[in-house]
Structures are given as C-alpha cells and as structure tokens.
Amino acid sequence: MRWGRPGAGAAGTAPPLPRTDVELREVTHAYGDRTVLTGVSLTLTESRIGVIGANGSGKSTFARLLNGLVVPTAGTVLVDGLDTRTQAREVRRRVGFVFQDPDAQIVHPTVAEDVAFGLTNQGVPAGEIARRVDEVLVAYGLDGHRDHPAHLLSGGQKQLLAIAGVLVMAPQRVVFDEPTTLLDLRNTRRVARVVDGLEQDVVVVTHHLELLAGFDRVLVFEDGRVAADGTPAETVPWYVARCG
Numbered sequence: 001m002r003w004g005r006p007g008a009g010a011a012g013t014a015p016p017l018p019r020t021d022v023e024l025r026e027v028t029h030a031y032g033d034r035t036v037l038t039g040v041s042l043t044l045t046e047s048r049i050g051v052i053g054a055n056g057s058g059k060s061t062f063a064r065l066l067n068g069l070v071v072p073t074a075g076t077v078l079v080d081g082l083d084t085r086t087q088a089r090e091v092r093r094r095v096g097f098v099f100q101d102p103d104a105q106i107v108h109p110t111v112a113e114d115v116a117f118g119l120t121n122q123g124v125p126a127g128e129i130a131r132r133v134d135e136v137l138v139a140y141g142l143d144g145h146r147d148h149p150a151h152l153l154s155g156g157q158k159q160l161l162a163i164a165g166v167l168v169m170a171p172q173r174v175v176f177d178e179p180t181t182l183l184d185l186r187n188t189r190r191v192a193r194v195v196d197g198l199e200q201d202v203v204v205v206t207h208h209l210e211l212l213a214g215f216d217r218v219l220v221f222e223d224g225r226v227a228a229d230g231t232p233a234e235t236v237p238w239y240v241a242r243c244g
C-alpha cells in the first residue's frame with residue numbers, strides 16, 4: 001500500500017494543497033531541568049513521514065514542536081519560514097495536530113458542533129461552516145451522527161471525529177501522535193485508510209510499524225536524538241533489530 005498524495009480534496013472539488021515544509025535547526029527541548037530532545041536538525045519536505053522509537057524517546061515532544069504546541073528551549077522550528085515561537089497562529093493554520101486520545105480533542109456536545117468549533121473560532125461565515133462541516137462528516141462516515149453526543153461515540157468514531165475536526169480547518173500538513181494506539185484492529189485499519197487517502201502531507205508517530213510500509217521517510221528516535229533516518233526499508237528493520 002502506497003500512502004500517496006491524491007490531488008483533489010475530500011469532496012473532489014478543492015484545488016491541490018500547497019506543500020508545507022518544516023525545518024528544525026539545532027532544536028533542544030527540556031521540561032524543567034530534564035532535557036528530552038538534543039540538537040535535532042532536520043528538514044521535513046516529504047509527504048509521508050513516520051516517527052518511531054521507544055517510550056520516552058521524545059517522539060511526542062518532537063511532534064508537538066512541529067505546530068508550536070511545544071516551543072523549543074533552544075534552537076528554532078520554522079514552518080514555511082514561519083517561526084513557531086512567534087508566529088504560532090499562522091503555523092497552526094498550516095499544520096494540524098491529532099492527539100492519541102480523541103477525548104482530549106473533543107470539546108463540544110454534539111458531533112457537528114465539535115467539527116464546527118475551529119471554524120467558528122476563526123470567524124468563518126455560518127453558511128460556509130455548514131458546507132464544510134457537512135463535507136467532512138460525509139467524508140469520514142459521521143453524517144449519520146451529526147446531532148449525537150460526541151462523548152457517546154465509539155473509540156474509532158471519536159478518533160475519526162478528531163481527525164474531521166482538524167481536517168475541516170484545511171491544514172496543509174497533519175501531525176498524528178499515535179492515532180491508532182487506542183483502537184481495535186478494525187478501527188486501526190479504518191483510520192489507516194483515512195490517513196492513506198489524505199491529500200495533506202502527514203507526520204505519523206506510531207508503534208504500529210506496519211502502517212509505515214509505503215512511507216517516504218521514517219525517523220527513529222532514541223534518547224532524544226534522531227538515531228536513524230531513511231526509507232522504511234532502511235529504518236524499520238534497523239529499529240526492530242535494536243529492540244530485539
């Protein structure tokens with residue numbers, strides 16, 4: 001399976017999205033006096049980028065740096081040249097973030113209201129909000145649930161809702177931090193297919209190594225550094241051997 005980059009939007013009408021390049025320059029991050037990322041310099045331009053590594057190796061911290069949820073203690077993160085430290089709002093329009101636990105992302109009582117939330121916040125006109133919300137609910141199989149309480153959805157549906165809430169904002173790159181970890185096999189495959197079909201560029205942090213088979217590039221984190229960087233064929237067997 002190739003995680004390609006189709007040219008059209010979910011409804012088949014949108015023009016192709018521009019690419020979003022992310023550059024990390026000598027990035028170090030510490031929580032208090034604990035340094036968890038050290039001297040990471042990378043340029044991310046590929047459409048499908050995976051991130052793997054042991055628990056606590058710094059993957060989530062790295063992922064959160066990419067859209068300014070975390071700002072580096074030292075060094076710089078640039079998204080299309082925009083500094084995440086000073087231009088976070090513009091950065092977040094370009095780079096969306098899907099959390100591992102969708103409950104962390106669901107803030108409104110009903111499915112449709114939850115998806116509309118970000119657009120309302122941006123002051124998008126009501127008619128356009130209704131159109132865009134309808135479009136993503138249909139695309140992610142949630143249109144039958146639009147007035148249902150979001151917290152009563154199944155785990156897989158909640159993750160799809162969280163993804164819909166990010167995609168409705170039309171970001172150019174989406175960062176997923178373990179989007180399938182809480183899901184059963186069926187929903188894991190469902191979310192994998194959704195990610196597969198996205199026109200957006202993606203960065204996927206995961207322990208499900210098989211999801212990365214068709215990716216362009218995989219980064220392996222070890223103790224807050226990038227220990228390996230290459231194609232899945234180069235990096236995944238290396239990582240598996242290290243874990244053995």
Ligand SMILES: Nc1ncnc2c1ncn2[C@@H]1O[C@H](COP(=O)(O)OP(=O)(O)OP(=O)(O)O)[C@@H](O)[C@H]1O
Nearest residue numbers: 031034036053054055056057058059060061062221
């Ligand atoms: N908010 C925080 N405050 C203090 N320490 C933190 C915080 N978030 C993460 N850490 C620490 O930073 C280190 C890296 O954490 P991070 O969440 O980036 O790892 P990870 O690779 O995503 O791990 P996992 O695979 O378990 O999700 C860990 O030792 C963790 O305990």
Ligand SMILES: [Mg+2]
Nearest residue numbers: 059060061177
């Ligand atoms: Mg993590």
